[in-house]
Amino acid sequence: MKRLLLALLVVALYVLHQDFWFWRASEPLVFGVLPVGLGYHVGYTLAVSLVMWLLVRQAWPGHLEAAAESQPAGEGSAP
Amino acid sequence: MIPALFVFAYLAIVIYIGIFAFRHAGGRNRAEDYFLAGRALGPFVFLLSLFGTNMTAFAILGSSGHAFANGVVTYGLMASSSALVIPLSLLFVGTRVWALGKKYGFMTPVQMFRDRWECGHIGTVIFAVQAALLVPYIVIGVMGGGTTLSAISGGLVPYWFGGALVALVVMCYVFFGGMRGTAWVNTFQTLLFLLFGAIALGVIGEGMGGFGRAVRELQGSPATSWLLTRERVSAGFFFSYTFIPLSSIAFPHITIFCLTARRMAQFKGTVIFYPVCMLLIWLPAVFLGVVANRAAEVPSVRAKLEARSMLVAPGATLTPEERGQLRARASGDDVMLRLLEGYAPLWLAGLLGAGIMAAVMASDSQILALSTMFTEDVFTYYEGQSRFGEAAQVHTGRIFVIALTIFAYVVALRAPQSIFDLAVQYAFSGYAALSPLLFAALFWRGSTKWGALASTLWTAAAVLAVAVFQSLVPAPGVVWSPGGVEVLARTPGGTSVLGLMPVVPMTLVSGLLMIVVSRLTPKPSAAAIGRYF
Numbered sequence: 001m002k003r004l005l006l007a008l009l010v011v012a013l014y015v016l017h018q019d020f021w022f023w024r025a026s027e028p029l030v031f032g033v034l035p036v037g038l039g040y041h042v043g044y045t046l047a048v049s050l051v052m053w054l055l056v057r058q059a060w061p062g063h064l065e066a067a068a069e070s071q072p073a074g075e076g077s078a079p
Numbered sequence: 080m081i082p083a084l085f086v087f088a089y090l091a092i093v094i095y096i097g098i099f100a101f102r103h104a105g106g107r108n109r110a111e112d113y114f115l116a117g118r119a120l121g122p123f124v125f126l127l128s129l130f131g132t133n134m135t136a137f138a139i140l141g142s143s144g145h146a147f148a149n150g151v152v153t154y155g156l157m158a159s160s161s162a163l164v165i166p167l168s169l170l171f172v173g174t175r176v177w178a179l180g181k182k183y184g185f186m187t188p189v190q191m192f193r194d195r196w197e198c199g200h201i202g203t204v205i206f207a208v209q210a211a212l213l214v215p216y217i218v219i220g221v222m223g224g225g226t227t228l229s230a231i232s233g234g235l236v237p238y239w240f241g242g243a244l245v246a247l248v249v250m251c252y253v254f255f256g257g258m259r260g261t262a263w264v265n266t267f268q269t270l271l272f273l274l275f276g277a278i279a280l281g282v283i284g285e286g287m288g289g290f291g292r293a294v295r296e297l298q299g300s301p302a303t304s305w306l307l308t309r310e311r312v313s314a315g316f317f318f319s320y321t322f323i324p325l326s327s328i329a330f331p332h333i334t335i336f337c338l339t340a341r342r343m344a345q346f347k348g349t350v351i352f353y354p355v356c357m358l359l360i361w362l363p364a365v366f367l368g369v370v371a372n373r374a375a376e377v378p379s380v381r382a383k384l385e386a387r388s389m390l391v392a393p394g395a396t397l398t399p400e401e402r403g404q405l406r407a408r409a410s411g412d413d414v415m416l417r418l419l420e421g422y423a424p425l426w427l428a429g430l431l432g433a434g435i436m437a438a439v440m441a442s443d444s445q446i447l448a449l450s451t452m453f454t455e456d457v458f459t460y461y462e463g464q465s466r467f468g469e470a471a472q473v474h475t476g477r478i479f480v481i482a483l484t485i486f487a488y489v490v491a492l493r494a495p496q497s498i499f500d501l502a503v504q505y506a507f508s509g510y511a512a513l514s515p516l517l518f519a520a521l522f523w524r525g526s527t528k529w530g531a532l533a534s535t536l537w538t539a540a541a542v543l544a545v546a547v548f549q550s551l552v553p554a555p556g557v558v559w560s561p562g563g564v565e566v567l568a569r570t571p572g573g574t575s576v577l578g579l580m581p582v583v584p585m586t587l588v589s590g591l592l593m594i595v596v597s598r599l600t601p602k603p604s605a606a607a608i609g610r611y612f
Contacts, residue, residue, distance in 0.1 A: 013163055017155070018318060026298055026307035032291045034366075035307040038151040041159040042362060048159070049354040052166045056347045059170075064178035065343040 006059055013051055016044065083232035085429030086436050089271075090248045093264050093440070097252020100260030110459075110472045113257035114186055114451040115339050120259075122345040124266045129336055129349055130356045131265035132444040133165070133327060134272070141219075142361060146368025147411030148387070150306030153368065156320040158361035162354035164324035170350045172328045173337040175521045177346070180338040183610070188334045188517070189456040195520045195611055196528035197603045199460075204532060205516070206456040208539045209331050212509040213449055214487065216330075220442020221246050221491035230416040231432040242491050245436075249443045250484040253450075254477050258339060261443045268440065273359055275434025278427070279419060280363045283370075286422025293370040303372050319580035326510035329517055332448035364415065371414045377421030383409050442487075450479040505542060512538040512585040515593045523597075524608050530597030534589040541585045545574055 022037040030039025111117060120128070146153040176191070185191045189209070193202040224245025225238040236244075252260045284290045297303045305311055327333055340346065375381045386408035389395065397405070416435065419428045454476040515534050519526035552558060552569040559567040568575040576584050602608070 010167065014321070017160055017163065017321060018314070019155075020314060022309075023314075024308050024310045026304065029291070029294060033294055035151055035294070037307075037309060038154055038366075041155045042358060045159050045162045045354045045358045048162045048166070049351060052170070052351045052354065055167075055170060056350055060347070061171075061174050064174055068178040068181040068343070 002058060006055060009051060009054075013044075013048060019044075081425050081429055083228065083236055083429070083432075085426075085433050086228060086231055089433035089436055090244070093267070094248055094251050096264050096267060097254075097256035097260035100252075100256035100263055103259060110454070110469055110476075111186065112259075113473045113476060114447070114454070115335070116257070116259040116262055118181065118339060119341045120262055120339045120345070121341060122348050124262050125340050125345045126349045126352060126356075127269040128262040128265040129169075129333070130353060131269035131272075132332060132336060133161075134269070134360055141412065142364045143368035143371075143415040144411035144413075146365040147371050147383075147414045148409070149312070150308070150369055151365065152309045152312045152317070154361060154365040155309070156312075156317065157323065158357050158365065160321040161324040161327070162357040164321065165327045165357075166350045166353045168325070168328035169337070169346055169353070172517055172521060173333075174343055174346050176334055176337045176517075177340055177343055179611070186335070186338065187452050187455045188331055189452065192516065192520060192528075192531060193460075195603070195607065196526070196531055197607050198528035198531070201528045201532045201535075202456065202460070205535050206452055208509075208535050209513070210449055210452065211539070212506050212513075212542065213331065213445055214483075214490070216506040217442045217445045217449070217483065217487040218491045220249065220440060220445070221487050224436070224440065225491065226413055227416065227432065227436055230413040230420070231429070231436075233420070239492055242488060245440060246484050246488045246491075249440055249446065250480060253443050253447050254480050257473075257476075258447060261447050262336075262339065264440075264443065269356075272434045273356075275431045276360060276363045279415070279423070279431045279434070280367065282427060282431075283367060283418050283422045286418075287370065287374060290366070290370060293373040296373050297370070306369055306372060313578060315578035316575075316580060319583050322511050322580075322582045322586050323507050324511075325514040325586060326507045329510040329514040330445075330448075330506075331452055332444040334517070335448050335451055336444065367415055367418060368411060371411070371418055374418060374421060377417055379417040379420065380414065383411065383414070383417075446480055446483055446487075449483055450476045453479045505546065508545070508580070508582040508585055509538055509542045511582050512541060512589040514586065515590040518590075519593050519597070521611070524612050525597055525602065526593060527597040527600045527602055529600035530593040530595075533592040533596040537589050537592050538585065541581065541588070545581050548574055 019037070019040055022040050025037065026035040028036055030036060030042075034042065109117075142153055142157065145156075176185075176188075179185060179191060183191075183194065185194070189202045189206045192205055193199060221242045225240075225242030228236045228241025228244065229238045232241075252264055256263070287293050294307065297307055309317065337346075371380055372384065375384055386405045390397075390402065390405045390409060416432065419431050423431060454472055458475050459472055513535065516531050519530065519534075549569065554569045554571045557565055557568045564577075565575070566577055574581050
């Protein structure tokens with residue numbers, strides 16, 4: 001269930017990137033400088049960072065590290 | 080010339096860092112030490128160097144130039160989509176690549192593919208396509224170096240000399256320092272650019288009388304108000320761009336860089352802070368590119384705006400040569416430097432120019448990656464190491480660094496296209512189409528070497544087809560529209576397939592081929608699959 005929710009969150013972020021609702025607008029200016037479409041994507045970038053924090057906390061593939069660390073570096077032979 | 084002196088001083092520091100890294104390695108000639116920094120990079124260097132590796136001349140000069148011509152859409156097209164896709168790919172693909180590299184000693188993606196799919200020569204085909212697609216990216220670095228030094232010195236340093244100098248400096252520190260030197264230099268460069276980017280924003284803003292005023296003026300004029308919206312970009316085009324960042328993890332220099340972390344936990348900070356770094360670099364670059372449209376008091380910017388006006392003037396009858404000349408004059412690749420020239424004091428312009436130089440010189444990682452690939456995937460694979468020993472492996476890598484740099488320089492002198500177009504149309508689209516190889520190798524038991532071969536050959540053919548199509552068909556024009564549906568068209572920016580950029584069908588067909596061909600062909604042995612799942 002947790003995985004499904006996290007996957008949905010990522011899909012939602014992808015959809016939110018296609019912000020057709022600010023397509024033709026430049027007003028209002030965010031902080032008096034950034035056109036609203038650009039301001040939206042700045043906020044979007046920060047939101048992505050927060051979601052990444054959540055993913056790192058909830059979906060970190062720790063088993064990979066344990067498996068890799070159980071052997072000395074480069075134990076296998078590269079073909 | 081004073082600004083150029085600052086840049087020369089910067090270049091000297093960068094060489095010193097490379098040589099310092101060489102001394103740090105104690106002159107050892109171990110391949111893993113030279114090519115992967117002994118798999119021992121710490122978290123701070125890992126984040127900033129990985130980020131710096133992705134930020135090339137394309138990101139800085141190309142994005143400002145693109146924003147100068149196309150407006151705020153540039154940020155949404157590349158920055159915010161990359162801020163989502165790149166950390167995700169690092170979290171789910173990069174960590175797996177790191178773990179497998181640590182466990183089995185891989186140093187390149189092709190080594191992993193050969194092991195995963197039990198293939199030999201198909202691996203060599205993948206190497207060849209990867210190498211062919213990486214070269215344009217390396218050329219960008221040389222072109223950016225030439226453009227930057229020439230602009231900073233006010234034309235006193237010619238383009239050919241600037242490009243040669245940058246190529247030589249990069250070659251030196253990659254030659255001596257290997258991955259450790261490259262990572263340290265990238266970290267230094269990223270810090271420098273983050274710092275100077277903020278200063279540039281403040282200085283230019285003050286020089287223009289405040290950004291708020293500049294934006295209001297842009298809004299007030301019908302000729303420029305569209306730059307603050309996305310009204311001239313189709314939704315299909317905007318959507319297409321979200322496929323481009325898939326290229327990042329498929330670029331061999333990024334895949335290889337994932338192997339350099341000391342511990343997997345170092346990915347955590349990188350995944351979380353990557354979007355913030357994107358914001359800090361891209362927002363100033365894009366914003367300055369847009370407001371440059373109100374910087375007509377700077378003569379060199381005014382000349383660009385006049386050239387653009389002549390290009391779009393109604394009823395203008397221009398020969399193809401005249402059109403080409405006007406396009407070159409209107410190109411915004413050096414617009415950030417022109418703003419500095421117009422608004423920053425001379426000494427500060429030099430310092431800031433060094434900061435821009437820092438971003439431009441990120442081709443080092445690509446050169447090292449190609450050298451690593453050649454040494455490991457070709458020289459070592461075809462028994463070079465067993466015949467000549469490990470030291471010869473590192474010497475081969477170093478010789479390849481020299482040969483590749485010279486080649487990239489010669490191409491850069493002849494390449495006519497703008498930095499942005501060159502990067503997106505060839506390297507980025509091609510690597511995005513190769514990304515299904517990584518996903519299939521790491522996440523799908525049923526994938527086979529024949530599926531990988533089909534995807535690789537499709538990518539090579541598609542990139543070639545797009546390049547030939549664009550060189551033969553003049554823009555704009557609809558080439559194929561059965562039943563009134565516009566299937567294939569030549570646009571001023573490149574090619575359109577069903578209203579999308581070629582990267583979309585290229586990537587989807589590549590993934591489809593991987594699935595269909597893998598289902599029809601024999602699987603690798605259970606032992607090979609067992610090592611991965």
